[in-house]
Amino acid sequence: MNQWVEKIEFDNSSPLATQGREHQFGFRRHCPEIMDESHWHGHIEINYLFDCCADYLIDGRKIHVPEGRMILFWASIPHQMIASEGDGEMVNIYIPLHAFLSWKFPERFVSELLHGAVLVSDNLYDCDRQLTRIWERDLELGDAAMTAQVIGEIRARVRRMSLETYSSQNTARVSEGKGGAAVNGLDHVQKMLRYIADHYDQKITIDSVARTAGLHQNYAMRLFSRVMKVSIKQYINQLRLQHAQALLVDTQNAVLEIAMEAGFGSVSRFYDNFQRAFHMSPLEFRNSALRRQAGG
Secondary structure (H helix, E strand, C coil): CCCEECCCCCCCCCCCCCCCCCCCEEEEEECCCCCCCCECCCCEEEEEEECCEEEEEECCEEEEECCCCEEEEECCCCEEEEEEECCCEEEEEEECHHHHHHCCCCHHHHHHHHCCEEEEECCCCCHHHHHHHHHHHHHHCCCHHHHHHHHHHHHHHHHHHHHCCEEEEECCCCCCCCCCCCCCCHHHHHHHHHHHHHHCCCCCCHHHHHHHCCCCHHHHHHHHHHHHCCCHHHHHHHHHHHHHHHHHHHCCCCHHHHHHHCCCCCHHHHHHHHHHHHCCCHHHHHHHHHHHHCCC
Protein backbone atom coordinates (compact mmCIF):
# COMPACT_ATOMS: atom_id res chain seq x y z
CA MET A 1 0.00 0.00 0.00
CA ASN A 2 1.22 3.52 -0.87
CA GLN A 3 3.84 2.04 -3.21
CA TRP A 4 4.41 4.16 -6.31
CA VAL A 5 4.63 3.23 -9.94
CA GLU A 6 7.39 5.39 -11.41
CA LYS A 7 5.94 5.04 -14.87
CA ILE A 8 2.98 3.21 -16.39
CA GLU A 9 4.80 1.02 -18.91
CA PHE A 10 3.08 -0.19 -22.07
CA ASP A 11 4.19 -2.54 -24.80
CA ASN A 12 2.80 -3.91 -28.04
CA SER A 13 1.82 -7.28 -26.61
CA SER A 14 -0.51 -5.80 -24.02
CA PRO A 15 -1.90 -2.27 -23.69
CA LEU A 16 -1.32 -2.52 -19.96
CA ALA A 17 1.91 -4.19 -18.93
CA THR A 18 1.34 -3.28 -15.30
CA GLN A 19 -1.63 -5.50 -14.48
CA GLY A 20 -1.67 -5.85 -10.71
CA ARG A 21 -0.35 -2.31 -10.18
CA GLU A 22 -3.74 -0.67 -10.24
CA HIS A 23 -3.61 -0.32 -6.45
CA GLN A 24 -0.39 1.69 -6.60
CA PHE A 25 -0.02 5.44 -6.92
CA GLY A 26 2.19 6.76 -9.70
CA PHE A 27 4.10 9.91 -10.64
CA ARG A 28 5.98 10.83 -13.81
CA ARG A 29 7.45 14.07 -15.23
CA HIS A 30 8.41 14.05 -18.92
CA CYS A 31 8.22 15.82 -22.27
CA PRO A 32 4.89 15.23 -24.07
CA GLU A 33 5.03 12.06 -26.17
CA ILE A 34 2.85 11.35 -29.19
CA MET A 35 1.40 7.87 -28.79
CA ASP A 36 0.97 5.42 -31.67
CA GLU A 37 -2.08 3.77 -30.13
CA SER A 38 -4.50 4.04 -27.26
CA HIS A 39 -3.88 2.42 -23.91
CA TRP A 40 -5.80 2.09 -20.67
CA HIS A 41 -5.34 1.25 -17.01
CA GLY A 42 -7.50 1.39 -13.90
CA HIS A 43 -6.32 4.63 -12.29
CA ILE A 44 -7.81 8.07 -12.07
CA GLU A 45 -5.19 10.01 -14.01
CA ILE A 46 -4.13 13.63 -13.48
CA ASN A 47 -2.22 15.40 -16.25
CA TYR A 48 -0.53 18.77 -15.83
CA LEU A 49 0.60 20.61 -18.98
CA PHE A 50 3.32 23.19 -18.29
CA ASP A 51 4.35 25.52 -21.18
CA CYS A 52 2.65 23.28 -23.72
CA CYS A 53 -0.78 22.25 -24.96
CA ALA A 54 -1.97 18.93 -26.30
CA ASP A 55 -4.67 17.07 -28.20
CA TYR A 56 -5.94 13.79 -26.77
CA LEU A 57 -8.00 11.04 -28.36
CA ILE A 58 -10.17 9.63 -25.57
CA ASP A 59 -12.57 6.83 -26.45
CA GLY A 60 -12.32 7.96 -30.07
CA ARG A 61 -13.16 11.61 -29.35
CA LYS A 62 -10.64 14.42 -29.84
CA ILE A 63 -10.14 16.73 -26.85
CA HIS A 64 -7.89 19.80 -26.78
CA VAL A 65 -6.23 20.77 -23.50
CA PRO A 66 -4.81 24.34 -23.31
CA GLU A 67 -1.43 25.22 -21.84
CA GLY A 68 -1.09 25.18 -18.07
CA ARG A 69 -4.25 23.22 -17.35
CA MET A 70 -4.82 20.36 -14.95
CA ILE A 71 -7.06 17.58 -16.25
CA LEU A 72 -8.58 14.46 -14.69
CA PHE A 73 -10.07 11.37 -16.31
CA TRP A 74 -10.69 7.71 -15.56
CA ALA A 75 -7.85 6.01 -17.44
CA SER A 76 -9.73 2.75 -18.01
CA ILE A 77 -11.19 4.62 -20.99
CA PRO A 78 -8.88 4.15 -24.03
CA HIS A 79 -6.77 7.28 -24.44
CA GLN A 80 -3.73 8.60 -26.25
CA MET A 81 -1.96 11.89 -26.91
CA ILE A 82 -2.08 12.59 -30.65
CA ALA A 83 -0.50 16.08 -30.84
CA SER A 84 1.35 18.60 -28.69
CA GLU A 85 2.66 22.12 -29.13
CA GLY A 86 5.34 23.93 -27.12
CA ASP A 87 8.64 23.03 -25.49
CA GLY A 88 7.23 22.42 -22.03
CA GLU A 89 6.74 19.35 -19.90
CA MET A 90 3.87 17.35 -18.49
CA VAL A 91 3.28 15.56 -15.21
CA ASN A 92 1.22 12.38 -14.93
CA ILE A 93 -0.16 11.37 -11.54
CA TYR A 94 -1.91 8.01 -11.18
CA ILE A 95 -4.41 7.58 -8.33
CA PRO A 96 -5.84 4.13 -7.56
CA LEU A 97 -9.59 4.20 -8.06
CA HIS A 98 -10.29 2.88 -4.56
CA ALA A 99 -8.19 5.68 -3.02
CA PHE A 100 -9.82 8.38 -5.15
CA LEU A 101 -13.32 7.24 -4.22
CA SER A 102 -12.42 7.22 -0.53
CA TRP A 103 -11.58 10.93 -0.67
CA LYS A 104 -15.25 11.96 -0.61
CA PHE A 105 -15.27 14.58 -3.34
CA PRO A 106 -18.59 16.13 -4.42
CA GLU A 107 -20.89 13.47 -5.83
CA ARG A 108 -21.32 15.22 -9.18
CA PHE A 109 -17.54 15.53 -9.65
CA VAL A 110 -17.04 11.80 -9.02
CA SER A 111 -20.03 10.75 -11.10
CA GLU A 112 -18.86 12.72 -14.13
CA LEU A 113 -15.46 11.01 -14.02
CA LEU A 114 -16.91 7.53 -13.63
CA HIS A 115 -19.25 8.10 -16.56
CA GLY A 116 -16.45 9.02 -18.95
CA ALA A 117 -16.01 12.79 -18.66
CA VAL A 118 -12.64 14.52 -18.96
CA LEU A 119 -12.51 17.32 -16.39
CA VAL A 120 -10.36 20.35 -17.21
CA SER A 121 -9.57 22.95 -14.57
CA ASP A 122 -10.55 26.51 -15.49
CA ASN A 123 -8.01 27.96 -13.06
CA LEU A 124 -4.27 28.36 -13.56
CA TYR A 125 -1.90 28.55 -10.57
CA ASP A 126 1.76 29.51 -10.83
CA CYS A 127 2.47 27.36 -7.78
CA ASP A 128 1.32 24.12 -9.45
CA ARG A 129 4.64 23.52 -11.21
CA GLN A 130 6.58 24.06 -8.00
CA LEU A 131 4.14 21.90 -6.07
CA THR A 132 4.68 18.97 -8.43
CA ARG A 133 8.46 19.38 -7.99
CA ILE A 134 8.04 19.23 -4.21
CA TRP A 135 5.98 16.06 -4.56
CA GLU A 136 8.59 14.52 -6.86
CA ARG A 137 11.40 15.36 -4.44
CA ASP A 138 9.51 14.03 -1.43
CA LEU A 139 8.57 10.76 -3.15
CA GLU A 140 12.21 10.12 -3.99
CA LEU A 141 12.93 9.94 -0.26
CA GLY A 142 11.04 6.66 -0.05
CA ASP A 143 9.74 7.59 3.40
CA ALA A 144 6.27 6.26 4.28
CA ALA A 145 5.24 9.28 6.33
CA MET A 146 6.36 11.75 3.65
CA THR A 147 4.60 9.69 0.99
CA ALA A 148 1.39 9.91 3.02
CA GLN A 149 1.90 13.68 3.20
CA VAL A 150 2.22 13.89 -0.60
CA ILE A 151 -0.95 11.85 -1.05
CA GLY A 152 -2.77 14.22 1.29
CA GLU A 153 -1.57 17.25 -0.68
CA ILE A 154 -2.63 15.69 -3.99
CA ARG A 155 -6.03 15.01 -2.47
CA ALA A 156 -6.28 18.65 -1.33
CA ARG A 157 -5.31 19.93 -4.79
CA VAL A 158 -7.98 17.80 -6.48
CA ARG A 159 -10.53 18.90 -3.88
CA ARG A 160 -9.79 22.54 -4.74
CA MET A 161 -10.44 21.75 -8.40
CA SER A 162 -13.72 20.00 -7.53
CA LEU A 163 -14.92 23.10 -5.65
CA GLU A 164 -13.84 25.63 -8.31
CA THR A 165 -15.08 25.96 -11.87
CA TYR A 166 -13.97 23.32 -14.35
CA SER A 167 -14.98 22.22 -17.82
CA SER A 168 -16.50 18.79 -18.33
CA GLN A 169 -15.87 17.26 -21.73
CA ASN A 170 -17.98 14.12 -21.89
CA THR A 171 -16.72 11.41 -24.19
CA ALA A 172 -20.16 9.78 -23.67
CA ARG A 173 -19.13 6.46 -25.10
CA VAL A 174 -17.91 4.26 -22.26
CA SER A 175 -18.48 0.59 -23.00
CA GLU A 176 -17.41 -2.86 -21.93
CA GLY A 177 -15.71 -3.52 -25.25
CA LYS A 178 -11.99 -3.47 -25.94
CA GLY A 179 -10.33 -1.41 -23.27
CA GLY A 180 -13.61 -0.04 -22.06
CA ALA A 181 -14.52 0.47 -18.44
CA ALA A 182 -17.11 -1.73 -16.82
CA VAL A 183 -19.67 0.94 -16.05
CA ASN A 184 -22.81 -1.16 -15.77
CA GLY A 185 -23.85 -1.03 -12.13
CA LEU A 186 -21.84 2.10 -11.31
CA ASP A 187 -24.80 3.64 -9.49
CA HIS A 188 -24.96 0.56 -7.24
CA VAL A 189 -21.22 0.72 -6.59
CA GLN A 190 -21.43 4.41 -5.71
CA LYS A 191 -24.15 3.63 -3.15
CA MET A 192 -21.98 0.93 -1.61
CA LEU A 193 -18.95 3.24 -1.54
CA ARG A 194 -20.95 5.97 0.15
CA TYR A 195 -22.19 3.55 2.82
CA ILE A 196 -18.69 2.18 3.43
CA ALA A 197 -17.26 5.70 3.71
CA ASP A 198 -19.82 6.52 6.39
CA HIS A 199 -19.46 3.28 8.37
CA TYR A 200 -15.97 1.77 7.86
CA ASP A 201 -14.90 2.79 11.38
CA GLN A 202 -17.76 0.73 12.83
CA LYS A 203 -18.62 -2.96 12.70
CA ILE A 204 -19.69 -3.44 9.10
CA THR A 205 -20.73 -6.54 7.15
CA ILE A 206 -20.78 -7.33 3.45
CA ASP A 207 -24.50 -8.02 3.75
CA SER A 208 -25.18 -4.53 5.13
CA VAL A 209 -23.12 -3.02 2.27
CA ALA A 210 -25.07 -5.01 -0.31
CA ARG A 211 -28.45 -4.13 1.20
CA THR A 212 -27.76 -0.40 0.99
CA ALA A 213 -27.61 -0.83 -2.80
CA GLY A 214 -30.59 -3.20 -2.89
CA LEU A 215 -28.45 -6.12 -4.10
CA HIS A 216 -27.94 -9.75 -3.16
CA GLN A 217 -24.69 -10.21 -1.26
CA ASN A 218 -23.05 -12.47 -3.86
CA TYR A 219 -23.92 -10.18 -6.77
CA ALA A 220 -22.76 -7.13 -4.80
CA MET A 221 -19.36 -8.74 -4.15
CA ARG A 222 -18.88 -9.62 -7.83
CA LEU A 223 -19.98 -6.19 -9.04
CA PHE A 224 -17.81 -4.34 -6.54
CA SER A 225 -14.74 -6.40 -7.41
CA ARG A 226 -15.31 -5.98 -11.15
CA VAL A 227 -15.52 -2.19 -10.96
CA MET A 228 -13.11 -1.49 -8.09
CA LYS A 229 -10.55 -4.25 -8.80
CA VAL A 230 -10.57 -4.98 -5.07
CA SER A 231 -12.96 -6.86 -2.79
CA ILE A 232 -15.36 -5.13 -0.40
CA LYS A 233 -13.39 -6.48 2.55
CA GLN A 234 -10.07 -5.26 1.16
CA TYR A 235 -11.53 -1.84 0.42
CA ILE A 236 -12.85 -1.44 3.97
CA ASN A 237 -9.45 -2.46 5.31
CA GLN A 238 -7.70 0.11 3.11
CA LEU A 239 -9.93 2.91 4.41
CA ARG A 240 -9.22 1.89 7.99
CA LEU A 241 -5.48 1.90 7.33
CA GLN A 242 -5.64 5.38 5.77
CA HIS A 243 -7.57 6.62 8.81
CA ALA A 244 -5.04 5.04 11.17
CA GLN A 245 -2.13 6.64 9.29
CA ALA A 246 -3.66 10.08 9.72
CA LEU A 247 -4.26 9.52 13.45
CA LEU A 248 -0.69 8.30 13.97
CA VAL A 249 0.70 11.47 12.38
CA ASP A 250 -1.80 14.06 13.61
CA THR A 251 -2.49 12.89 17.18
CA GLN A 252 -0.66 11.47 20.19
CA ASN A 253 -3.37 8.87 20.78
CA ALA A 254 -2.28 5.44 21.98
CA VAL A 255 -2.09 2.67 19.39
CA LEU A 256 -4.96 0.79 21.04
CA GLU A 257 -7.17 3.88 20.83
CA ILE A 258 -6.26 4.39 17.17
CA ALA A 259 -7.02 0.75 16.38
CA MET A 260 -10.49 1.10 17.86
CA GLU A 261 -11.21 4.50 16.30
CA ALA A 262 -10.22 3.29 12.83
CA GLY A 263 -12.55 0.29 13.13
CA PHE A 264 -10.15 -2.65 13.49
CA GLY A 265 -11.80 -4.03 16.62
CA SER A 266 -8.57 -5.30 18.19
CA VAL A 267 -5.00 -4.05 18.46
CA SER A 268 -3.58 -7.37 17.21
CA ARG A 269 -5.65 -7.17 14.01
CA PHE A 270 -4.50 -3.58 13.59
CA TYR A 271 -0.82 -4.49 13.99
CA ASP A 272 -1.09 -7.42 11.58
CA ASN A 273 -2.78 -5.37 8.85
CA PHE A 274 -0.53 -2.35 9.29
CA GLN A 275 2.68 -4.42 9.18
CA ARG A 276 1.47 -6.27 6.09
CA ALA A 277 0.57 -3.04 4.26
CA PHE A 278 3.48 -0.78 5.20
CA HIS A 279 6.24 -3.19 6.25
CA MET A 280 6.63 -1.42 9.57
CA SER A 281 4.76 -1.23 12.85
CA PRO A 282 2.40 1.66 13.69
CA LEU A 283 4.94 3.03 16.20
CA GLU A 284 7.74 2.87 13.63
CA PHE A 285 5.52 4.78 11.20
CA ARG A 286 4.76 7.44 13.83
CA ASN A 287 8.44 7.81 14.77
CA SER A 288 9.39 8.21 11.13
CA ALA A 289 6.81 10.99 10.74
CA LEU A 290 8.07 12.74 13.88
CA ARG A 291 11.66 12.66 12.64
CA ARG A 292 10.58 14.24 9.38
CA GLN A 293 8.64 16.95 11.19
CA ALA A 294 11.71 17.68 13.32
CA GLY A 295 13.90 17.86 10.24
CA GLY A 296 15.86 14.77 11.22
